[in-house]
Amino acid sequence: MTTVIAIGTKKGLWLATSQDRRTYTLSEPHFLNLEVPSVAIDTRGPTPRILAGVNDWHWGPTVVYSDDLGATWSEPEHGAIKFPEDTGAALGRVWHLHPDTADRPGVVWAGCEPISIWKSTDSGENFELNRGLWDHPHRPEWGAGFGGAAAHTILPNPLDDQTVHVAMSTGGVYRTRDGGTTWEAKNRGIAAGFLPGEEPEFGQCVHRITADAANPERMYAQNHGGVYRSDDGGDRWVDIGSGLPADFGFTFLAHPRTADTAWTLPLRADSERIPPDGRLSLYRTTDAGATWSEQHTGLPENEFNVVLRDAADIDLPDPDGIAGLYFGTRGGEVYASNDEGTTFLQVADRLPDVLSVRAASVG
């Protein structure tokens, strides 16, 4: 079994491969000098497909894919993601690529800037704009985070193909129960410290959401200030940040198999936006956020770079196996753990800013 880590950076894509999840070989750069803010490894087909959202500052954004682990790349002639003419919009950046579950072959989701989500049913070669979210009456009031205005997280419910959750910055969490026709804001309980007054119905800057392995209605959210859990598909969120050294951050990872187990990567905000005291650590909960424990072994003592929302991933090599954790920093360091965060090893260093990380076991 080969483990592949796809590392999208501000100036290209690297692939790290390992046969033992301990020693990694780093490829030459792909798409050198082009930004790769999103990447996915789709292992549902007969051969793994790597998808990448590539952004050329001169020539624009596009989606490419490789069916031979990066030996060759293909790009649809007319572009995989194109805003329909009547929208008057143009694709700014592909922030998020998410293959759906194994029983929905060919379905791949994309979250984009401007705020929009897209669905492909042909493994990422053509995407269709979700009109329900695009035409949402809240759209004029959605804003832009520092990195732009984008839908950056898409969570299709594995048990119910009519339910999908989306997180956007800024706007917060939205949910559909009818396959994407209509969407409701689901931010009750999530703070918006950058807005005056009571928490709004929408407008939060939720940085990442993820779903629990045992129950997809149990969800976790890393907010722009605040760490939350919902037990009812987002109807109500409760603060689970007690026990963490900071409540800011960008990413959240749920264990693919084990209930109530998840990781976040705290950052000190708003004045610092670095790992607390320069100590880069993951924090794991095994009780759905009631308690947290630090995981730091193998990580540097002084690290002043952040880990962005798409720059972390978790994989499960086999259903009964031990999960791997992977993440990269804006300082170009990439770390992996083959023991669910007990220890980490460095996969790469001195790369450009890491924007996206995905890992999978192939072959």
Add this chain to the structure above:
Amino acid sequence: MATAVLEIPGTLAPVWGDRRSAVIDYAAGSSVATFLDVAGADHPRFGRRIRDETGAVRRYVNVFVDGENIRTMAGLDTVVPDGGRVIVIQSVAGG
């Protein structure tokens, strides 16, 4: 019909069969927009590198007609003269 030369930047040559220039036949009196439509018809990847879905020239792309940047003329409505030369160049950007 009219004919003009399209000069292709090196970074886009791969999407045009590694060519750096092409002779484009188009209707006399056509605008740059129409000229680019014609040029991109058989090379859609080239077309969408130059302009986004709305038809606008991308921010960091410059198009010159006989040495003049169309942004200082009539933009995409600038007429491409018969026998002219249309040059696409990426602008200063990046870091």
